[in-house]
Amino acid sequence: MNGKKISVKDIAEMCNVSVATVSRVINQNGRFSQETEEKVKKVIEKYNFKPNQLAKGLRENKTKAVGIMVPDIGNEYFAKIILSLQTFLFSKGYSLVIYNTNESAEIEKQCVSYLVAQNVSGIIIVNSKTSVFKQLNKDIPTIYIDEYDRYTDVGNVAWLSSDHFQGGYLAAQELIDCKCRDLVVITALKESTVTKIRTNGFVAACEERGISLQKERIFSPSKVDFNEGKTIVKRIIGSGMHFDGIFCQTDWLAAGALEALLDKGIQVPDQVSLVGFDGISISQFGRMPITTIVQDTALIGKKAAKLVLRMIEEQKKTKKQHILVPINLVRRKTTRKK
Amino acid sequence: MNGKKISVKDIAEMCNVSVATVSRVINQNGRFSQETEEKVKKVIEKYNFKPNQLAKGLRENKTKAVGIMVPDIGNEYFAKIILSLQTFLFSKGYSLVIYNTNESAEIEKQCVSYLVAQNVSGIIIVNSKTSVFKQLNKDIPTIYIDEYDRYTDVGNVAWLSSDHFQGGYLAAQELIDCKCRDLVVITALKESTVTKIRTNGFVAACEERGISLQKERIFSPSKVDFNEGKTIVKRIIGSGMHFDGIFCQTDWLAAGALEALLDKGIQVPDQVSLVGFDGISISQFGRMPITTIVQDTALIGKKAAKLVLRMIEEQKKTKKQHILVPINLVRRKTTRKK
DNA sequence: TTGAAAGCGCTAACAG
DNA sequence: CTGTTAGCGCTTTCAA
Numbered sequence: 001m002n003g004k005k006i007s008v009k010d011i012a013e014m015c016n017v018s019v020a021t022v023s024r025v026i027n028q029n030g031r032f033s034q035e036t037e038e039k040v041k042k043v044i045e046k047y048n049f050k051p052n053q054l055a056k057g058l059r060e061n062k063t064k065a066v067g068i069m070v071p072d073i074g075n076e077y078f079a080k081i082i083l084s085l086q087t088f089l090f091s092k093g094y095s096l097v098i099y100n101t102n103e104s105a106e107i108e109k110q111c112v113s114y115l116v117a118q119n120v121s122g123i124i125i126v127n128s129k130t131s132v133f134k135q136l137n138k139d140i141p142t143i144y145i146d147e148y149d150r151y152t153d154v155g156n157v158a159w160l161s162s163d164h165f166q167g168g169y170l171a172a173q174e175l176i177d178c179k180c181r182d183l184v185v186i187t188a189l190k191e192s193t194v195t196k197i198r199t200n201g202f203v204a205a206c207e208e209r210g211i212s213l214q215k216e217r218i219f220s221p222s223k224v225d226f227n228e229g230k231t232i233v234k235r236i237i238g239s240g241m242h243f244d245g246i247f248c249q250t251d252w253l254a255a256g257a258l259e260a261l262l263d264k265g266i267q268v269p270d271q272v273s274l275v276g277f278d279g280i281s282i283s284q285f286g287r288m289p290i291t292t293i294v295q296d297t298a299l300i301g302k303k304a305a306k307l308v309l310r311m312i313e314e315q316k317k318t319k320k321q322h323i324l325v326p327i328n329l330v331r332r333k334t335t336r337k338k
Numbered sequence: 339m340n341g342k343k344i345s346v347k348d349i350a351e352m353c354n355v356s357v358a359t360v361s362r363v364i365n366q367n368g369r370f371s372q373e374t375e376e377k378v379k380k381v382i383e384k385y386n387f388k389p390n391q392l393a394k395g396l397r398e399n400k401t402k403a404v405g406i407m408v409p410d411i412g413n414e415y416f417a418k419i420i421l422s423l424q425t426f427l428f429s430k431g432y433s434l435v436i437y438n439t440n441e442s443a444e445i446e447k448q449c450v451s452y453l454v455a456q457n458v459s460g461i462i463i464v465n466s467k468t469s470v471f472k473q474l475n476k477d478i479p480t481i482y483i484d485e486y487d488r489y490t491d492v493g494n495v496a497w498l499s500s501d502h503f504q505g506g507y508l509a510a511q512e513l514i515d516c517k518c519r520d521l522v523v524i525t526a527l528k529e530s531t532v533t534k535i536r537t538n539g540f541v542a543a544c545e546e547r548g549i550s551l552q553k554e555r556i557f558s559p560s561k562v563d564f565n566e567g568k569t570i571v572k573r574i575i576g577s578g579m580h581f582d583g584i585f586c587q588t589d590w591l592a593a594g595a596l597e598a599l600l601d602k603g604i605q606v607p608d609q610v611s612l613v614g615f616d617g618i619s620i621s622q623f624g625r626m627p628i629t630t631i632v633q634d635t636a637l638i639g640k641k642a643a644k645l646v647l648r649m650i651e652e653q654k655k656t657k658k659q660h661i662l663v664p665i666n667l668v669r670r671k672t673t674r675k676k
Numbered sequence: 677t678t679g680a681a682a683g684c685g686c687t688a689a690c691a692g
Numbered sequence: 693c694t695g696t697t698a699g700c701g702c703t704t705t706c707a708a
Contacts, residue, residue: 396683
């Protein structure tokens with residue numbers, strides 16, 4: 001507290017033991033008499049001593065830190081994942097260092113540099129767009145959430161995501177159950193793998209039920225936000241295309257779409273049904289509560305944390321794996337079964 | 339990349355210079371010939387070498403990392419601050435390690451331990467409820483956002499927040515301008531200093547304009563969320579208390595309040611005007627766009643980052659300071675001037 | 677302008 | 693059961 005920070009050496013001196021002994025009782029390995037243990041513990045307690053993690057990390061060539069890279073912490077979906085992740089890691093004594101890439105490939109690269117220079121023991125990459133993997137030291141456990149690098153075929157890597165196919169499937173099912181026949185989908189980001197998977201699930205359900213969905217009924221926005229959803233739906237309406245069901249692959253898109261519908265005096269769900277995706281709060285508390293496919297961010301975060309910790313601890317490369325997290329439809333006011 | 343990680347020593351050998359020289363060119367201090375500089379730089383470039391930050395930190399007894407402690411990353415207000423903070427820190431070569439306290443005093447304490455053991459160079463504490471300060475090494479620059487510890491009268495500490503008084507003041511002014519006379523306020527967390535300041539600002543404006551606001555018209559929720567806002571307003575309506583203007587000290591509260599009003603068939607803003615606080619997205623995209631006092635999270639984050647960096651760099655204790663960030667009212671559909 | 681060497685705080689191998 | 697010591701990768705005197 002007062003100026004100089006205390007170290008194992010200080011503790012050792014005060015206890016009349018060696019630093020090695022102190023280290024042993026701190027880490028509870030090796031042998032020591034109960035007597036010394038108590039003596040040392042007492043002094044540690046008294047001075048509220050915490051071993052310097054930098055030194056420990058340097059020595060052991062590993063740290064109790066994992067890094068995460070997300071496109072946008074301000075986005076509720078990512079924030080919730082981080083929340084869950086951090087909570088779990090913390091309970092295991094790990095800390096989380098966080099990088100926001102703002103979707104920039106440039107920044108992503110820099111982040112990775114930082115991460116390895118900082119000696120994090122594990123890396124979690126959410127929704128990366130660039131093939132950042134080549135930069136990574138292949139020894140450090142890395143787990144991708146959602147988007148993943150298809151070239152990720154070497155090294156200590158895993159991939160985790162919601163069951164997006166099932167998500168798309170459920171959305172189509174719901175719309176069809178509501179007797180919608182003329183479907184329209186507004187996808188998430190075009191280049192994204194996740195987008196494709198969701199769309200595939202949607203299309204699969206349509207085909208199963210004998211509903212056709214032409215290509216020109218699938219719209220890909222340039223951004224994924226409220227205004228974009230609104231704009232696209234207005235444009236669709238303007239074009240005269242008939243539709244009675246919309247699947248928006250993002251709740252923000254759905255919220256915008258909903259507003260466009262309501263503005264035009266279209267009854268929801270009577271004339272048009274709407275299903276969103278993500279399960280963030282706007283789906284619950286927007287203009288109208290929106291039926292949506294909710295991703296279990298708490299579970300995603302927890303599973304990711306567990307996995308990365310396991311990979312760190314086992315050290316030996318865990319076999320490559322892809323973990324699928326279940327996804328659910330929550331029915332609210334924008335759909336009604338008929 | 340292949341197994342072993344490269345170090346200054348390796349670089350030195352490859353260049354036929356000493357590690358000292360390598361270190362010098364990396365950090366651009368001391369002298370070296372242009373020739374050696376180029377040679378060394380080339381090799382560093384070639385191997386994409388990044389100095390081990392653990393070793394550097396250990397040696398220099400400081401790190402390029404700052405820690406932040408927030409109650410809930412999932413909360414948009416905090417998330418946006420973190421976003422801005424991280425972005426700025428990153429641009430200066432610093433990383434951000436993040437802790438979620440979940441409002442638990444127990445966890446807060448642990449977090450602080452972790453933070454100092456990790457040798458972060460600066461700490462940012464958002465909305466801490468407990469007097470966590472005593473635990474802190476007083477040498478490490480600490481900045482409080484919003485709530486601050488009144489016992490914080492020693493050490494390298496600063497305090498930063500929105501101008502909450504002005505926020506409360508503006509809210510009252512708006513309501514009064516809308517010809518509301520029977521005001522009601524639903525505060526944020528009762529124990530919070532910020533709550534008191536907002537309320538003070540509100541009351542000050544009322545008094546200035548000759549509007550009275552009795553104590554029993556100020557409600558303090560036990561939680562600060564949608565449902566609580568809704569419940570309280572329903573209860574007020576049920577009690578028969580007359581009111582024509584509500585100030586909710588949180589947008590979530592306001593959103594809930596709005597729903598209660600609408601559910602009861604009360605016209606907003608014709609019968610009752612409503613002002614929220616924070617400026618998060620629910621205020622913009624909820625049932626109705628809510629007039630609110632918006633906090634400039636981008637600015638808060640940036641100022642906090644700048645301040646903590648300055649404190650770290652100057653090292654000498656900066657004089658104690660309190661930075662006030664301007665706050666604004668954004669008028670939307672829940673108020674209309676008369 | 678450069679190199680040799682000490683040392684940051686810690687752990688682990690080895691010796692006792 | 694405990695102590696001595698080397699060394700993790702880096703920066704920084706001090707000396708050349």
